[in-house]
Amino acid sequence: MSFARICYFRALCNVERNSLIFRRFNSRKTVNLQDPAVQKYLGYLMVEHENLLVKMRDAEQSRRLVEIKPVVSALEQRIFLYDSIDSLKELSKKEGDDEMKKMVKEEAEIYLKRLKEIDQELQNVLLAPFLTQGGVLLEVTAGAGGQEAMLFAKELFEMYEHYSNYKEWEVTIASLEKSDIGGIRKASMLIEGFGVPELMRVEAGVHRVQRIPATEKSGRIHTSTVTVAVLTQPTDVEINIPDKDLSIETKRASGAGGQHVNTTDSAVRITHIPSGTVVECQEGRSQIKNKEIAMQKLRTLLLEKQHEELASKINSERRSQVGRGNRNEKIRTYNYPQDRVTEHREGGGTQHSLKTFMEGGEQLEKLQENLIREQRFQDFMENIKDFNAKTTPEKDGKAEVV
Structure with missing residues (x-):
């Protein structure tokens, strides 16, 4: 067959x-x-x-x-x-x-x-x-707002982890760079399951949070941002990496020390020699598992580079998704004083009960479905417009509009 x-x-x-x-x-x-x-x-x-x-x-x-x-x-x-x-x-x-x-x-x-x-x-x-079966590499990065942005990055990252469990998707933490007070500077996870490529794609962009930070003494509301990038994982057919193109190193995982410190050489660092792409994974205690996760991340990044080369623009997809992380580039606002989540894209609207939304359940699911439905409508109408423009006979050198 x-x-x-x-x-x-x-x-x-x-x-x-x-x-x-x-x-x-x-x-x-x-x-x-x-x-x-x-x-x-x-x-x-x-x-x-x-x-x-x-x-x-x-x-x-x-x-x-x-x-x-x-x-x-x-x-x-x-x-x-x-x-x-x-x-x-x-x-x-x-x-x-x-x-x-x-x-x-x-x-x-x-x-x-x-x-x-x-x-x-x-x-x-x-x-x-x-919807299709597939996977993505989801990256969450703290943007404008310093420590407060890092704290919200952690909350957003956890929301996606909870949402993946709610949808019964498979989740693997690929990287986690923590801040001094428990936030996240940058983190990534691999998510696989039915509907993952389409539903999670709508999360890409700048997420803005408005609230009084835990570190704020005078009670002022701060505005911070977190950027989310969603990169599609390749299949075995889409990208093949020969062993000769890889340099694999192992080392002892870094951590906070104490009884939980990893005393084995389980951390894995892989370099793709032709492109110079480097990935690391030290979240698990198994060297084999860390190598597997690192390879998945490498394959995803290499596929992303292939797409970028076709578009003749390095990092074009990631930049188009997250911009520069500025406050005015937001796709969604999480306003804690008003207890609301506002989706700024057409088809989104406003939802209340922000705490429930951040649990990553039905509210996020419905929002994603509404956004996809709106995009489907726009795409369908655009397809009709393009199709009829191509197939309508020309009159006097101009395309006849149906």
């Missing part, structure tokens, strides 16, 4: 999980299914689906096929119902007794009711996210 087919059948296993997500999504925004431009694009999706069934060659095509499958299934049911209603219209025009006309009317009402249900299902599958 080809690799593309294997990816296809793996992706099919996620369809049922995605269908549960679809049923949760009831967007306030809707797609006008009667718009000729929308109908033209939906027709194209059906053709694309047929073509992919015939000539599926790689993993990306497999993923695309599974992604549009629910849309095409809903469209096929929609077409069948319209055809059935048209047949009933023709039947009602013919002469017949009252009993036959009554039966036609009752059947038409059933079809129309089902058509309304299918249209709602179609709205849901068009705007709901297509």
Whole structure:
């Protein structure tokens, strides 16, 4: 069986999980299914689906096929119902007794009711996210605000750890650089599970906190920032690292000392010789486990560099996510005096009970889903615009707008 087919059948296993997500999504925004431009694009999706069934060659095509499958299934049911209603219209025009006309009317009402249900299902599958199995490297770094920023970085890092447990994802702490008073200067974790790549991607950016720091004597409210970067972990197929390209060193883990100090050479430092990329891991007591975590982190960073090189910009993705960490670059504000979390991106809004939000549960989950749904709507409308611009015949040297 080809690799593309294997990816296809793996992706099919996620369809049922995605269908549960679809049923949760009831967007306030809707797609006008009667718009000729929308109908033209939906027709194209059906053709694309047929073509992919015939000539599926790689993993990306497999993923695309599974992604549009629910849309095409809903469209096929929609077409069948319209055809059935048209047949009933023709039947009602013919002469017949009252009993036959009554039966036609009752059947038409059933079809129309089902058509309304299918249209709602179609709205849901068009705007709901297509979640996949995968992993990310999540980095949390204290920004503007000194020690207070470091304290909030720790709280944010713990929130993502709790959220991962809530979602039953696998979490591995990759690095942890603590501050003098118990905060975090910089830390990273590897997260793996269903929906991780899509849901955690929306967390990338500058998070702003407004509160009275524990170190503040006069009771003034301070504003600090923490930056979050989310980098997609590669698969075995996406990146291969020959052993000859690696320099692996072991050393004794550094720590606070006392009875918990690690007295074995369990800390691992790996250098990727061609690129000069260096990663370390000393969080575990097992050298084998630390090496495994360090290799995962290295593979993720090397894949990130590949993406950056394609874009001809070093560190472009990370910078586009976190900016410079300034207070005015925020994507989300955590305001403790007003007990609220405000998401500044479209589709976010404001939530209260900040303490509950920071526990990393249902509130964060719903916020992420709303943001993804909004992005799906924007992407869908942009796809329709681009598709119709490309396929509309030109008149007098200008593209005709549908």
